[in-house]
Amino acid sequence: MGNTAVTLSDVWALGNNVAGLSQLTRPEVGVYAENRFLISSLNTVGLAVASPLGRLTGEEPRYGVVGLELQRFGDKLYNEQRVGLGYAYRTGVMSVGVRADVLQVAIEGLGSRRAVAASVGAQAELIPRKLVFGAYLYNLNQAHLAEYEDERVPTVLKAGLSYRPTEKVMLNAEVEKDVDHAADFRAGVEYQALEALALRVGVLGVSEQVTGGAGFHAGRFRVDYAASWHSSLGLSQHISAGFRLEAK
Template sequence: MVWLPAAAQGNGPGVRGARAAGLSNASVALSGEVWSMGNNVAGVGEIKQPSVGFYAENRYFSSALNVGALTVALPLGRQPSAGTPTDGMAAPQVVAPVARTWARHGVVAFEAQRFGGTLYNETRVGAGYGYRFGQISLGARVDMLQVSIEGLGSRRVLLGTLGGQIEILPNRLTFGASLYNLSQTKLASYQDERVPTVLKAGLAYRPGSQVLLVVETEKDVERDANFKAGLEYRPVPVLAARLGLASLTEQASAGIGVAAGTFQIDYAAAFQQALGFSHHLSISKSWGKNQ
């Protein structure tokens, strides 16, 4: 049981971005940031500027449990502004309802990720697409996953992921869901080993301009459900503090985020009593003007 958090990568969707890590990865209803590519690909449909992000993670001070990821998101086409734009759940402010616009032809995103060390590692390369229309966002991504074990060789498989989000109350309440590895891809014939199929569903609620509450349930078809909850507080628009809890892994997390011009810098630490601390750092940058 104590090894469950360490094995959480286990070919699964994992964590993307230190913002999500600070919220105990209750991130399926978040949108409008480059890390939506991994958290819920539907959320990339709200990105309005070309963006790039780098993410690094170390679990329990073990070099065999390092994670590194590079993600790029590119909006396709521009929409004429119809009013003061917002960035969905990625924006800290709440404004009066206005006609909002998104990338006319959606957003494409690309990701490269590596987990592990010399004896065991996973390499993932993926491409995704998200599109926002009205109050609904839909997205899909395809990954090539390579699993390598020293002395046993490597295996490559293709994975498919679907995501969706619906803004129930504009600028207030969003529901998100995603299905990772929808085809239940087989990794090895021995004991019918398969890449995990993971369903996530959750809510993001913004009661005011400074507070964001997120809840999420994650269910691997071969594991118990993991309930996660997080709180983000912004005393000023450029600074965020975060807390999170996860039930199945018995893990608590905390983090901080700073906006510096076109850069967003986030750090989070998570603690599991049996295994210790994990550290998460992400840096992202955007270019150009909002769509």
């Protein structure tokens, strides 16, 4: 959906907007892999785990939801690794979340550097089950990587809306701003064609990419596939699989 995920609530909210974890009512585990532009050195793999804390109060976890994400990008010449721990809590129509990342960047022959990045997020149901607002600030502390040219981890702000005119259709719009780059506008649509099948399309403005994909849901299992096309660099592919643990 053109990477418009700041309003979504699932195990992948751990990386998209940690506040979205707050609506999980069962433990979930997910794995994912991504290849950009058919270049093996631009592969990303990851694992995400999230679990509610305490018994449910109504339909919400009593003490919020905690999550852990492990991610690796690159190859032996250059790679980035990330370990992230997040927590989210929901009260009424408002959800808030915080996350801390330990980041490592390594270049063969030059060693590695580590940094710690802190992030915050929020979601609000402006119209219950219809209109959701989400915002996420990644690396609010502007974590420092190297003295050379004062290199820092990118600080990124995302904000967007998700509108559901019917139970089968979701319309998303989002703006992302890196402090060092121009803002990017994105939009996406999801259509629930069948109970077990969702179809998705999207567009990214600045990078001139179009995206499409499908999600398959069967009981506690979920598989999602997506592809994106860049006008100059070509095809990227993404796949994820998730499993929800049910109570005894």
